[in-house]
Amino acid sequence: xxxxxxxxxxxxxxxxxxxxxxxxxxxxxxxxxxxxxxxxxxxxxxxxxxxxxxxxxxxxxxxxxxxxxxxxxxxxxxxxxxxxxxxxxxxxxxxxxxxxxxxxxxxxxxxxxxxxxxxxxxxxxxxx
Amino acid sequence: xxxxxxxxxxxxxxxxxxxxxxxxxxxxxxxxxxxxxxxxxxxxxxxxxxxxxxxxxxxxxxxxxxxxxxxxxxxxxxxxxxxxxxxxxxxxxxxxxxxxxxxxxxxxxxxxx
Numbered sequence: 001x002x003x004x005x006x007x008x009x010x011x012x013x014x015x016x017x018x019x020x021x022x023x024x025x026x027x028x029x030x031x032x033x034x035x036x037x038x039x040x041x042x043x044x045x046x047x048x049x050x051x052x053x054x055x056x057x058x059x060x061x062x063x064x065x066x067x068x069x070x071x072x073x074x075x076x077x078x079x080x081x082x083x084x085x086x087x088x089x090x091x092x093x094x095x096x097x098x099x100x101x102x103x104x105x106x107x108x109x110x111x112x113x114x115x116x117x118x119x120x121x122x123x124x125x126x127x128x
Numbered sequence: 129x130x131x132x133x134x135x136x137x138x139x140x141x142x143x144x145x146x147x148x149x150x151x152x153x154x155x156x157x158x159x160x161x162x163x164x165x166x167x168x169x170x171x172x173x174x175x176x177x178x179x180x181x182x183x184x185x186x187x188x189x190x191x192x193x194x195x196x197x198x199x200x201x202x203x204x205x206x207x208x209x210x211x212x213x214x215x216x217x218x219x220x221x222x223x224x225x226x227x228x229x230x231x232x233x234x235x236x237x238x239x240x241x
Contacts, residue, residue, distance in 0.1 A: 058168035
């Protein structure tokens with residue numbers, strides 16, 4: 001990876017060696033879930049278009065959503081969405097100075113992870 | 129180009145759209161669980177409700193603005209070359225604008241709004 005830097009200070013970016021606190025993990029998953037949902041925006045709009053345009057389109061969307069592979073993807077998307085929103089709420093709380101301390105932010109980060117996994121569980125049970 | 133306060137404006141837009149979308153999704157989930165539309169016509173009626181259709185349009189506007197700020201942050205964090213950064217921002221911005229036009233057409237053509 002050739003990144004041009006204007007300075008000559010040493011850089012250490014070995015992601016496999018750096019120890020990441022839970023807040024860092026939640027931060028990058030927040031970002032990854034966001035990018036994933038960004039990529040799915042056209043899918044969302046397409047399904048909306050199909051479902052409101054004609055009765056056949058609606059039936060097709062219902063049928064597609066009923067297949068197992070799509071339901072698995074849907075469970076994953078619901079998990080990504082929940083995780084993203086939960087960390088978003090955590091960020092908003094940090095904005096108003098709730099959970100800013102190291103202990104507080106670690107606790108809230110773990111809460112975000114657990115809450116997201118719970119949503120994953122509910123979604124998997126409900127849809128699969 | 130006027131860039132005074134651009135970062136603050138992006139931050140505010142991101143927060144406001146996030147809060148609106150979170151509220152909308154919560155309300156939509158509750159409504160869908162309470163009165164689930166079971167057919168095409170029921171779905172059309174459900175989504176064409178005066179308040180819900182307007183909120184849906186606002187939801188998509190919020191989504192696209194929120195996604196823009198997010199992707200802009202990602203691009204700025206990882207791409208240091210000004211040229212590549214500019215090109216990516218144009219591509220992502222153009223894509224999101226196209227999504228806006230598409231969803232606008234969907235909502236108008238199907239008389240949702």
